[in-house]
Amino acid sequence: MVPGLLVNDMAIKWRQGALPLMKKLLLKMPGVRRVSIANRHSGQLRTLRDSGLFDAEWYVRHYGLTGLKDPAEHYLVYGGFAGLNPNPLFHSEWYLERYPDVRAAGINPLVHYVRHGAAGLKPNPIFDSKWYFDQYADVEASGINPLLHYLTAGAQEGRNPGPLFDAKWYAQRYLGGRADETNPLAHYLDSGAHCGNNPHPVFDSAWYVKTHMRTGQDPATALAYFLETGWARGDGPSPLFDREWYLQEYPDVAASGQDPLYHYVAHGRAEGRFASRSPHFFRSAAELRSFLSALVPALESTRVTVALPLGSSAEEVAVAADSISKSSSAVIYRSSIQSLVGVQECSYPGAPYVAKINNTLALAGTRYVISGDRIIHDEEHAFLSEEGAELKYHAARRLADEKLRLDMHLRQGAWVDKGINVMHEYSNNYFHFMAETLPRLLLAEEAGIDKDVPILLESGLHENMTALLDIVNDGRRPILILERGGAHHVREMYYPSDVSIVVDAYYGGPVARKSALDVGRIRHAASLCKDRFQVGDAPARRKIYACRRGNTRQLLNQAELEAKLVTLGFEIVAVDGMSVETQIRIFSEAEIIIAPTGAQLTNIIWCAPGTKVIALASDHPSHQLYLWELLGQVSGANVRIVLGPRAFVRDDKYSVHDDYYVDVEQILTAIN
Incomplete structure (x- = not known):
């Protein structure tokens, strides 16, 4: 049965005066009996009313039930079992069919969902409660029912209700971008699926019906059928997704x-x-x-692959200087300030500089640019022959003869007059943004570039990253957001060199000792942020345990450790969802911080000098744990590393992200 058709059918029947007949029929249905609401169903009725998921106004209007004394009572006793819905996204009949024990027990479907839905139950074929929590940790942490959050805030915020429903994309394609006026999922369930609308760019409803569904099956149920049956069977969602190619192209996914x-x-x-x-x-x-140049304007971008020799920005401007045309590409600034700190002498990065490179293609979300007939990337060029140094960008591959292959999107009209390129492959990582992106921006400012030249940033940055950049930029320059993964022609691009280097070395070895941080420029960026919020040298009295959430590098006995630390006066702090200002204020007031390694540990840059920091990590030999000691030099924190045994949950290339345990007594000793 198709939910949208059910809703419309039932609405018509009720509006035609079928209410008395339906009531009689309902009383004869198994599990549905007329009872005293006040006595027998008072608890369920209270649950219904308090849930926020029963929309009385919508219920009355949608089913033409004017004159009802108590719509909630009506839905509890009659409507829920007759297939009437309490809101546009809870499908009662579908829920009872999917969970037959609920009908057998005579429990109203919405009441059951409210009481047990957060455990992963689905209110309709598309909304996936477990997915919603997995994707949006802030919602799970809030304790709110996932469907209630989506109805009241999530849809307007552009959040996705399930893995194959892209709310923003759907609203843009079918609703004129008006997700704030029309709930995209409600539109799809009520009418969009029947019209053949696609719920996600990688799911082609018409193709799926033709390829995988039996003759006679309702095309409107294509996505529901795929989620229920086709996915597990290995069906493809459309010709646009190739499972085998994806696993071959991305070995980290295959390994996971x-x-x-x-x-x-x-x-x-x-x-x-x-x-x-x-x-x-x-x-x-x-x-x-x-x-x-031949592309025509289109809603969708065009994907391309290019394979070119790999070079550096320094080489590129040198070639330009020697060319007959005497291109204006050049190094416009060389800094005498190099505050790079590592654990050994580092040949890269060298003395900081800013290059101006003209008529380039910049790949948004990376440091890759195409200039002349080469792909430019300073770090990749420097470590090209270093064994164990991995590429940072998932859509890049090394080829023979010092060439590189890049996948990217092209779009007609993606032209930029000028800009300062501070983009990075790991811009959305707190540590890398503070250690690499902001120092490059400060280097660009040292060069005295005209204030009307904008900063080039990629789309999709976390709000905390943009907040940090706004502080360091201090409103002096405009910011131009480029579509992540897309190539943009830049007529005049300013390209600050790397000033910090964090090598991806999953197998350890000599190259893993070549990471280094520009402590001076990181300290300058941190100082600007603290000044913005007027964070002074307040007495450091707080004891902080900065916990780590997520599915990788899990501290498996974290709960045991937290329980012990609470008895010692520690605060358990989860920074997920915290603003930059809140994190700065909390960690600047700490006298001691204990934390597993991870992005949250980056907050030690806000500490007062002398703050004790105990960083927890597994005993995997490929860790570059000295980076946390280097980061401690930014604030003057005293960093100590405590190692624990690996759990060997994974033992592949990415086993540096293995789960682990720690000895709680060892940590207590370190505290004292």
């Missing part, structure tokens, strides 16, 4: 054991990963530019 489609819709698409092989492949920048 995740379903490739789930990874793509939950993480990969947001990270800029591709769903299938590119149909366009170019081996020269001239071919790529010619293709770009």
Whole structure:
């Protein structure tokens, strides 16, 4: 039975005066008996009214039930079992069919969902409560019912109700972008699915019906059928997603054991990963530019792949200086300030500089640019021959003969007059943003570039990253947001060199000792942030345990440790969802901080000098734990590392992210 059809059918029947007849029929249905509401159902009625999920106004209007004394009571005793819905997104009949024990027990479907729904039950075929919590940790932490959050806030915020429903994309494509006026999922369930609307860019309803569903099955149920049956069976959602290619292209996904489609819709698409092989492949920048110039404007971007020699920005401006055309590309600033600190002498990065490179293609969300007939990336060029140094960008691959392959999106009209490129592959990581992105911005400011030149940033940055950048920028420059994963032509690009270097070295080895931080510029950025919020040298008295959430590098006995620390006066702090200002204020008042390694430990840069920091990590040999000691130099914190045994939950290339335990007594000793 299709939920939308059920709703419309029932509405008509009730409006035609079928209420008395329906009541009689309902009284004969198993599990539905006329009872004293005040006595027998008072608890359920209270649950219904307090839930926020029963929309009395919508219920009365949608089913033409004017004159009802108590709509909630009516739904509790009659409506819920007759297939009437309490709001646009809770489908009573579907719920009772999916969970037959609820009907057998005579429990109203919405009451049951309110009491047990957070355990992962679904209120309709598309909304996935477990997915919603997994994707939005702030919602789970708030304790609110997931469907209630989506109805009252999530839809307006553009959150997705399930893995294959992209609310923003759907609203843009079918609702004129008006997600604030019309709930996208409600529209899809009520009419969109019947019209053949696609719920997600990677799910093609018409193709799926033709390819995987039996003759006679309702096309409107395509997505519901896929979620219930097709996904587990291995059906493809459309020709746009290639499971085998995705696993081959992204070995980290294969190593994790995740379903490739789930990874793509939950993480990969947001990270800029591709769903299938590119149909366009170019081996020269001239071919790529010619293709770009011939593109016609379209709603969807065009995916392409390019394979070119790899070079550095320093090489590029040197070539420009020697060329007959005497291109104006040049190094415009060399800094005498180098505050790089590592554990050994580092050849990279060298003396800081800012290059101006003209007529480039900048790949948003990365440091990659295409200039001349080369791909420019200073770090990748410096570590090209270093064994164990991994590429940071998931859509880049090393080829023979010092070439690099890049996947990207092209869009007609993606042209920028000028800008300062401070983008980075790991911009959404708190540690990398503080250690690498902001210091590059400060270097660019040292160069005295005209104030009307905007900062180039990628789309999709976490609000805390944009808040940090706004503080360091202090409103002096405009900010231009570029579509992540897309190539943008920049007529005049200012390219600050790397001033910190954090090597991805999953297997350890000599290259893992070549990371280094620009402590001076990081300290300058931190000082600007503390000044913005007028954080002074208040007495440091707070004891903080900064817990780590998530599915990787889990501290498996964290609950035991937290319980012990609470008895010692520690606050358990989860920074997820905290603003920059809140994090700065909390950690600047700490006299001692204990935390597993992770982004939350970056907050030690706000500490008062002398703050004791105990960082927890597994005993995996490939960790670059000295980076936390270097970061401690920014604030003058005293950092000590406590190691615990690995759990060997994973033992692959990415086993540096393995789960682990710690010896609680060892930590208590370290505190004292």
